[in-house]
Amino acid sequence: MRSFRVQLAIRSPAAIPVAVALISAGSLWTLRVILDRELNAAILNVASIQAASLVDSPDGAMHFHEWELTPEEAVSVRDLIQYAQVWSEGGLSLLRSQFMTTDLPLDRAALRQATGGEVVWREQSFEGLPVRSVYYPLGRFGPPHDRHVLQVAAPLAPRDHMLDRLAAFFAALAGVVLLGSAAGGWWLAGRAVRPVHDVIDQAEEVGAESLDRRIEAWSDTREYHRLVEVLNTMLGRIQQAFDAQTRFTADASHELRSPLTALRGEIEIALRKKRSAEEYREVLGSNLEEILRLSRITEDLLTLARADAGALSPRREAVDAEGFGARLAERFRRAAVEAGVALEIVVEGGGTLMIDPGLVGQIVWNLVDNGLKFTPRGGRVDVRLRRAGSELHIVVDDTGPGLGPEPNRLFDRFYRADAARTPGGDTPGTGLGLAIVHSIVARLGGSVDATNRPKGGARFDVVVPLGSERRISPHTK
Numbered sequence: 001m002r003s004f005r006v007q008l009a010i011r012s013p014a015a016i017p018v019a020v021a022l023i024s025a026g027s028l029w030t031l032r033v034i035l036d037r038e039l040n041a042a043i044l045n046v047a048s049i050q051a052a053s054l055v056d057s058p059d060g061a062m063h064f065h066e067w068e069l070t071p072e073e074a075v076s077v078r079d080l081i082q083y084a085q086v087w088s089e090g091g092l093s094l095l096r097s098q099f100m101t102t103d104l105p106l107d108r109a110a111l112r113q114a115t116g117g118e119v120v121w122r123e124q125s126f127e128g129l130p131v132r133s134v135y136y137p138l139g140r141f142g143p144p145h146d147r148h149v150l151q152v153a154a155p156l157a158p159r160d161h162m163l164d165r166l167a168a169f170f171a172a173l174a175g176v177v178l179l180g181s182a183a184g185g186w187w188l189a190g191r192a193v194r195p196v197h198d199v200i201d202q203a204e205e206v207g208a209e210s211l212d213r214r215i216e217a218w219s220d221t222r223e224y225h226r227l228v229e230v231l232n233t234m235l236g237r238i239q240q241a242f243d244a245q246t247r248f249t250a251d252a253s254h255e256l257r258s259p260l261t262a263l264r265g266e267i268e269i270a271l272r273k274k275r276s277a278e279e280y281r282e283v284l285g286s287n288l289e290e291i292l293r294l295s296r297i298t299e300d301l302l303t304l305a306r307a308d309a310g311a312l313s314p315r316r317e318a319v320d321a322e323g324f325g326a327r328l329a330e331r332f333r334r335a336a337v338e339a340g341v342a343l344e345i346v347v348e349g350g351g352t353l354m355i356d357p358g359l360v361g362q363i364v365w366n367l368v369d370n371g372l373k374f375t376p377r378g379g380r381v382d383v384r385l386r387r388a389g390s391e392l393h394i395v396v397d398d399t400g401p402g403l404g405p406e407p408n409r410l411f412d413r414f415y416r417a418d419a420a421r422t423p424g425g426d427t428p429g430t431g432l433g434l435a436i437v438h439s440i441v442a443r444l445g446g447s448v449d450a451t452n453r454p455k456g457g458a459r460f461d462v463v464v465p466l467g468s469e470r471r472i473s474p475h476t477k
Contacts, residue, residue: 020177024170028163035159039132040121047136047152050084054095054138054145083126083154086138089115089147102127104151110135114149123156130156195224203231211239259290266290314356314444316467321347324357325385331361332368340377343368348386354467355392359440364394366433367460371398374458387466391446394462402452410450411438437462 085096085104091111093103110120114135122133133153138145202215214232270283325347336343364383371381379399386393403410411434434450437460441448446464453459 020170020174024167024174028167028170031166032159032163035162036132039154039156039159040134043132043134043152043154044119044136046084046154047134047150050152051136051138051150054086054150083131083152085151087111087149087151089149094148104131104133104153106151107133107135111149115139115147124153126153126155130160132156199224199228199231206235211235211242259293263287263290314359314467316354316356319353319355319357321350321353321385321387324353324361328361328364328368328383331365332372335369335372336381339372339375341372341375342380343372343383344380345383346385348384351387353387353392355464356444359444360392360394360464363437363440363462363464364396366437367394367396367462370433370460371396371400371458374398374400376400379457390466392464392466394460394464396460396462397453397457399457402456403450403458404452410434411448 083097083100083104085100086094087106088094089111091106091108096103105124105126107120107122107124110122110133113120114137117137117139119137120135122135124131124133131153133151136150136152138148138150199215202213206213206215214235215228266283266286270280275283325345329343329345332343332345368381368383375381375398380397381399382395382397384393384395386395438448441462441464444464446462448460448462451459451461
């Protein structure tokens with residue numbers, strides 16, 4: 001109901017005057033039809049009475065049944081008098097009412113129609129005033145009147161005056177309604193729009209330093225409350241994204257500063273005095289490790305930035321499942337040997353997969369790299385790739401210490417597991433690998449979940465949709 005009232009307040013200033021105008025026009029037209037119908041009935045009654053009086057005279061002479069009025073009295077009741085005149089077939093006046101000083105206006109076409117037995121109506125002007133006339137055939141009253149026509153006319157001034165007064169009344173009413181609706185509409189519209197201005201003023205005061213502020217609604221209208229709720233929800237999402245971006249920037253700065261600080265310190269120490277070639281070689285080797293770490297962080301940040309910007313566009317192609325698994329196993333073989341961890345990659349079902357081998361390979365690489373980092377020597381990392389309908393399931397298990405009480409927090413950027421997850425208490429890596437997995441999987445339209453295995457260790461379960469395989473006919477070139 002509140003929504004209806006707001007819409008009515010906004011639309012009524014234009015709708016009400018139009019409605020009043022339409023009603024007024026309809027009323028005037030209806031009243032005119034009614035008055036014309038009553039006037040026609042009165043004229044016909046007079047015509048039938050006068051026609052009967054013409055033939056009822058004992059002496060056979062024609063005369064009208066009229067009031068016995070003096071000329072002065074006739075003038076005073078002029079608007080009530082209905083004039084009568086008898087015409088011959090040739091348009092010769094045979095008789096006219098005693099109150100008339102001149103003949104009625106004659107329409108010869110109507111006279112010819114009436115001579116033929118038809119009742120004909122006309123609107124004409126008599127003595128400067130509008131009149132309505134009926135041409136009434138007298139042939140029905142006997143042979144003496146076969147070619148005689150009775151014309152009876154009544155003034156239209158009373159009808160026109162009544163319609164003019166009613167039109168003036170409706171015009172005045174429409175003016176009052178227009179002014180009233182304009183004033184009321186202006187007041188109601190201002191009252192309805194005022195909360196919008198309040199919302200705009202509050203929204204303009206929200207900035208980067210005050211994202212925790214929320215907009216308050218000062219209207220009891222449900223739609224405004226919903227608008228404010230939507231805006232506050234949007235501000236909440238913006239605040240979360242801004243806070244996450246701030247944390248991400250701070251973490252990235254910290255991660256980049258650490259290897260740069262190490263590089264600077266080692267170089268400064270090496271330059272304090274002359275050293276042997278072996279010592280310089282050790283410094284350069286340590287610097288190379290820090291540079292490689294910087295390169296990995298930079299590449300990971302670039303991947304995440306491309307994912308956030310929507311620039312990671314999947315390019316699916318037909319890939320042999322067995323060959324894809326074999327290439328992944330060869331890629332990880334050396335890293336698994338160095339970590340002292342048994343690695344097995346199993347492809348269930350075989351066949352052809354419509355995937356982006358680069359993005360899917362990066363998913364598997366980051367998950368296996370994570371497993372190799374946190375699995376102690378002598379442990380295992382198992383990878384299973386299985387096609388299920390139109391989806392590819394990737395499951396990576398390790399025999400490490402598990403993921404802790406909040407497994408899915410591992411997908412946050414720069415999140416580091418606690419010491420329980422790390423052999424020796426040190427947390428390797430940049431904290432971006434699993435965040436990259438999450439971003440790529442989301443870009444592919446899939447899902448990723450992290451859980452603790454009942455027998456110990458971690459499990460990552462990835463589901464990505466497969467593209468439709470295009471089958472080529474052997475006859476197609």
